[in-house]
Structures are given as structure tokens and as C-alpha cells.
Amino acid sequence: MSTSIHVTLGEVAAALGLVAVALAVSLWQRSGVEGDIGVAVARSFVQLTAIGYVVKLVFDTDSLALVVALISAMALMGAFTARGRARRVPGAFWPLLVALAVAGAATLGLVVALGVFPATPRYLVPVGGMIIGNAMTSAAVALNRLGDDVAAAAREIEATLALGATASLAVRPLVRRSLRSAVIPLVDQTKTTGLIAFPGTMVGMLLAGAAPVDAVRLQLVLLYVLLGGVSLAALVAVMLAHRSFFTPAHQLRELPERAEL
Amino acid sequence: MLFSLQDVSVDRGGRPVLRDLSLEIPEGATAIVGPSGVGKSTLLRLLNRLADPDAGAVYYRRRDVCSLDPLALRREVALVPQLPALLPGTVADNLRFAARLAGRDVDGEVLDRVGLDASFADRIATRLSVGEQQRAMLARTLVQQPSVLLLDEPTSALDPDARDAVEATLRRLRAELGLATVLVTHDPAQAERLADRAVRLEAP
Numbered sequence: 246m247s248t249s250i251h252v253t254l255g256e257v258a259a260a261l262g263l264v265a266v267a268l269a270v271s272l273w274q275r276s277g278v279e280g281d282i283g284v285a286v287a288r289s290f291v292q293l294t295a296i297g298y299v300v301k302l303v304f305d306t307d308s309l310a311l312v313v314a315l316i317s318a319m320a321l322m323g324a325f326t327a328r329g330r331a332r333r334v335p336g337a338f339w340p341l342l343v344a345l346a347v348a349g350a351a352t353l354g355l356v357v358a359l360g361v362f363p364a365t366p367r368y369l370v371p372v373g374g375m376i377i378g379n380a381m382t383s384a385a386v387a388l389n390r391l392g393d394d395v396a397a398a399a400r401e402i403e404a405t406l407a408l409g410a411t412a413s414l415a416v417r418p419l420v421r422r423s424l425r426s427a428v429i430p431l432v433d434q435t436k437t438t439g440l441i442a443f444p445g446t447m448v449g450m451l452l453a454g455a456a457p458v459d460a461v462r463l464q465l466v467l468l469y470v471l472l473g474g475v476s477l478a479a480l481v482a483v484m485l486a487h488r489s490f491f492t493p494a495h496q497l498r499e500l501p502e503r504a505e506l
Numbered sequence: 507m508l509f510s511l512q513d514v515s516v517d518r519g520g521r522p523v524l525r526d527l528s529l530e531i532p533e534g535a536t537a538i539v540g541p542s543g544v545g546k547s548t549l550l551r552l553l554n555r556l557a558d559p560d561a562g563a564v565y566y567r568r569r570d571v572c573s574l575d576p577l578a579l580r581r582e583v584a585l586v587p588q589l590p591a592l593l594p595g596t597v598a599d600n601l602r603f604a605a606r607l608a609g610r611d612v613d614g615e616v617l618d619r620v621g622l623d624a625s626f627a628d629r630i631a632t633r634l635s636v637g638e639q640q641r642a643m644l645a646r647t648l649v650q651q652p653s654v655l656l657l658d659e660p661t662s663a664l665d666p667d668a669r670d671a672v673e674a675t676l677r678r679l680r681a682e683l684g685l686a687t688v689l690v691t692h693d694p695a696q697a698e699r700l701a702d703r704a705v706r707l708e709a710p
Contacts, residue, residue, distance in 0.1 A: 404591035404643075407556060408604045408650065409581035418594075494576045496557055499519065 250453045261286070303366045312366050316353075316373040320345040323377050327385035331486075333392030335498065340485035341384050348380040348478035349373055352470050361466055372470065379431065379471050380478030387427035387479040388486055394419040395490050395497075403497055412491035420483050427479035428472075435468050444468065507568065508533045508654065508686050509553055514562035516548050523548045524559070529705060535680060535687045537697030540707035546690040547588065549707070550656050553688065554583040581608045584652035588659040590639035592631035592646070597622075600631050600646050608650035619682070620645045621675045637668030641675060648679070655679075655687045661696070676700055 264286055271279040303311045324342035331337040353373055362368035395402065398419060405415040438444050446467050450460035490498055509531040516524040523545040538546050551557040552564050555576045564571045571579060592600050597617070605612045617626055620641040626634070631642055640660065647655065660676070661669040677700065679685060691697050697704040 400587065400589060401591040401593070403556060404587050405593070407554065407580055407585040407587065408646070409577040409579075409607050411577065492558075494555055494558065496555065496576075 257290075300370055303370055307366060309364065309366070309369075312369045312373070315370060316349055316377060317346070319374055319377045320349055323381035327381050327388070330385040331388035331392055333396055334388045334486050335489045337388055337486055337489075340482045340489075341381075341388070343485055344384045344478045344480075344482035345377055345380050347481045348384075348474045349377050351477055352376050352474040355473070356466075356470055361470075372467065375467065376471065376474040379475050383427040383431065383475040383479045384482035386430075387423045387483050390426045391416075391419060391423040391483060391487060394422060399497060406495055406497065410495075412488060412495045412497075415495075416487050416490065420487055423483055424479055427483075428476050431472060431475050435472060438464075438468065507531070508536075508566070509688070510565040510568075511549075511552070512563045512565070514549075514552065514559045514564065516545065516552070516557070516559050518548065527562070527707075531688060531705070532703075533686050534703075535689065535701040537689045537691055537701035537704040538707060539691055539694055539697050539704050541709070542692055544707045544709050546692075546707055547658050550585060550658050550688065550690050553654075553656055554580045554585050556580070556585065581650045582652055583654040583656060584647040584650060585656040586640075586643050586647055586658065586660060589663055590636060590643045592639055592642060595631060596628050597631050597634075597642050597645070598627040600642065601627075601649050604646045605649045610649065610651060612649050613651075616645045616648050619648065619675075619679065621671055635668070637664045637671065640664065640668075640672060644672075644675065644679075648683075653686065655685050657687060657689045659690055659692065662692070673699060 264282065267282055268279050271277070271282060299315065303315055320342060323345050324338055327341045327345075328338045331341070334340075353369055353376070356362050356372065357364045357369075362372065395416060402415045402419075406412070434442075444464050444467075447460045447464040450463060451457065492498060507530055509529075511527055511529040511531075514524055514527045514529075515522065527549070538549060540546055548557065552559055553566065553571075555564075555571050555574075558572070566574070566579065566583060593603060598612070601612045601616065617624060622638065622641050622645065626638070626642070631639065634642060640663070644660075657676070661672050664672060673696070676687070680687065687701070689697065689700055691700075694704070
């Protein structure tokens with residue numbers, strides 16, 4: 246993969262022409278998202294430019310310690326962000342942070358151990374960032390669903406506890422459902438990949454001039470790594486968080502009211 | 507003494523529900539009556555530790571409930587909630603689930619005992635009428651062979667015919683099994699029909 250592609254700032258600015266189409270649609274149809282589009286464009290520019298320089302620094306210094314620091318920072322940010330979507334789960338931050346850290350470390354460790362990628366910043370940084378991002382989404386979906394389901398099924402859970410069931414047994418069906426809802430979007434996406442949508446890595450590699458077969462193979466590797474990482478993140482988050490709905494004496498805690506999202 | 511409460515206070519959502527309540531509940535059948543919102547259900551949930559008081563202590567047969575294993579306590583002091591909440595699956599599935607938790611086999615006569623015929627075993631639990639579900643809840647509790655029944659407004663969701671049937675079931679259970687019962691009800695007449703004595707709760 247020695248191919249490279251150079252994009253000038255002028256070309257990026259030209260792509261904003263398409264944003265103008267989105268703005269025009271929003272204004273014409275009064276869907277009211279033009280403000281959000283503006284914020285999204287500005288934030289994406291600033292954030293990606295900043296991370297570009299950070300990644301350049303990591304690549305230039307070629308230091309694994311910096312890779313670990315960068316991915317840890319991403320996991321921290323991811324846990325903060327995901328907590329906002331899991332407001333009904335008491336103390337959701339730590340389970341989310343552990344879930345992202347475990348998903349990132351385990352999947353990166355595995356791809357290096359299996360010899361899929363060499364342990365250099367050029368591979369670890371982009372793959373790690375992609376895993377953390379997807380793991381954050383799946384862990385947030387899992388805990389969001391679990392929080393909603395526990396609140397909705399409080400009566401059934403208490404009736405099961407009243408039979409002398411443990412807290413874990415009383416929420417087991419809800420844990421299963423939340424895991425399913427976290428993993429199914431990526432499973433569906435994996436099933437239809439190439440038919441309905443070209444995945445991002447493949448698009449990037451094709452644009453950068455790689456051979457289609459190489460692009461496809463790398464995309465497959467990443468899809469499989471993601472499936473593993475995403476499932477692991479949802480599992481760890483739910484396993485660590487489900488007990489927090491209960492006291493040590495297997496009593497259902499009073500839940501906070503539904504957060505405005 | 508079946509239960510003793512000493513200076514028990516409970517807050518829910520920052521609002522006091524029970525305030526410095528001291529109460530003795532003897533063996534036999536006791537009804538707890540009072541207007542709605544006075545904390546009757548909250549009181550019942552303290553007795554098998556589905557909740558703990560914010561202050562004070564609860565004793566079950568002279569032992570502090572906090573010193574007991576909550577899971578074992580709940581199988582011995584069984585609570586039937588106000589509204590039925592059966593698990594997905596058949597009535598038999600529900601009975602087996604409860605029996606397994608208590609390490610017992612399903613007593614084949616338990617449905618008959620609550621006034622449901624044997625054909626109910628294979629019916630989907632959540633598709634029964636509310637009255638039938640309430641009796642299935644009772645059966646699910648009884649397979650664990652508890653020593654005390656806590657009943658939270660057991661007939662409030664039922665029409666008069668279903669109510670009479672459940673009340674007849676409860677009277678028969680008392681006569682046959684000699685279970686101690688604590689019944690929460692807003693209906694003083696029901697308290698009279700089902701209990702030896704009544705305790706009236708007033709707003710704190």
C-alpha cells in the first residue's frame with residue numbers, strides 16, 4: 246500500500262459546494278437543520294484537521310506509547326459521549342470506559358498477534374480509532390436500550406425478585422435484548438455490504454489508487470475486526486452495568502426519570 | 507410475633523411515605539387498611555426486603571431482616587403484587603421457574619388449589635384474563651411453599667365475580683395450608699372478610 250493521494254485545501258473547499266445543496270434543501274423544505282449542518286461542517290473541519298496533525302505527530306515519532314495515549318484519549322471521550330445516551334443507567338461512565346478499553350485493547354492485540362497488521366502506528370491508530378468509534382455506538386445503544394427496558398419492565402422485574410431470583414436472573418431477558426439491539430445494525434450492514442453500500446475503507450483505498458482486490462480484502466479484515474470489537478464492547482458494558490440498577494440486596498433502585506434527548 | 511417494625515421511615519423521590527412507624531404484626535391474618543398513597547404497599551415491600559427503610563428496623567419472627575439472606579427471605583415471605591406480572595411462556599413455565607428457584611418440584615395440585623383447572627398449565631400466561639393471571643401469580647408463589655403470604659391489593663384489578671373467586675381461594679388456602687398472611691387493601695369490608703384483625707395506616 247504505497248499508493249498515496251494528495252488533496253488540496255481548494256479541493257476540500259470545492260466539496261463544500263455539495264453542502265450548499267444540503268443547505269438549500271433544508272431552507273427550501275424548512276426542515277430547520279441548516280444551523281446543524283453549519284455546525285457539523287465547521288466541527289468536522291476543525292476536529293479532523295486537529296486529529297490529522299495529532300496522527301501526523303504520532304506517525305512521525307513512531308512511538309507505541311503515543312499510540313496508546315491517543316487511543317486511551319479516544320476511549321475516554323467515547324465513554325463521556327456514550328454516557329449522555331445512557332442516562333437511565335446509574336453510573337454508566339465506568340462500564341462504558343472499561344468496555345471501550347477492553348474492545349480496543351483486545352481487538353488490536355488480536356490483529357497484531359494474528360499477524361493481520363504489524364504493530365506500528367500507521368496501522369494501530371486508524372484501526373484503533375475505528376474500533377473505539379463503533380464500540381462507543383454499540384455500547385451506548387446497548388445501555389440505552391437496557392435502561393429503557395428496565396424502566397418499562399420494573400413491575401415484572403420486581404415480581405421476579407419477589408420469587409427470590411437474583412438481580413442478574415431478573416434482568417437476563419432484557420440483557421439479551423439489549424445485546425441484540427447493539428450488534429444487529431453492524432450485522433445487517435455486514436450482510437449487505439457491497440450490495441447496497443460501499444464501505445468507507447474500500448472507497449478510500451479505491452480513491453487512493455489501490456487495486457480493487459486489495460481494497461476488498463482490507464475492508465473484509467476491518468469488517469471482521471469491527472464485528473468482534475463491537476460485540477465485545479456491548480457485552481462488557483452490559484455485564485458491568487446491569488447490576489447497577491440494583492442494590493447489593495437484589496432490590497431494584499428507583500430510576501431517574503427519562504432524560505430528554 | 508410475625509413482624510415488628512421499629513421507628514421505620516421511608517422516603518420515595520424525596521417525599522416521606524412512612525414516618526417513625528412502629529407496628530407489631532402477629533401470626534395469623536392481618537389486614538393493613540388506609541387511604542391510597544399512605545404507604546401500605548411500601549410497608550409490605552419492607553417485610554420481604556424488596557425495599558429497605560431509610561431509618562428504623564424490621565424484624566421477621568424476631569430476626570432483623572437485614573441479617574437474613576434476602577433471596578431466601580423472599581421465598582419464605584412471598585409477595586403477590588397488586589397487578590399480575592407473569593413471565594413470557596406458559597403458566598407451567600412460570601410455575602417451573604418459581605419452583606426451580608426454591609429447589610422444589612411443581613406440586614401438581616397447585617392450579618386446582620387456586621381455582622384454575624389443569625388445562626391452564628399449557629396456556630400462554632400473559633394472554634389470560636387479569637383474574638386468571640392473578641390466580642396464576644398466586645399459584646406461582648405457592649409452588650415455592652412459603653410460610654407467609656404478603657398480598658398487595660390482590661383483587662383491586664378484578665371485577666366482582668373474579669374478586670369473589672380470588673377471595674374464596676385465599677380463604678381456602680388459609681384453612682388448608684395455615685399460611686400467615688398480611689393483606690393490604692383499601693376496602694375495610696374485604697379486610698373483615700379475609701383477616702382476623704386490621705391495622706389502619708394514616709398519612710404521616
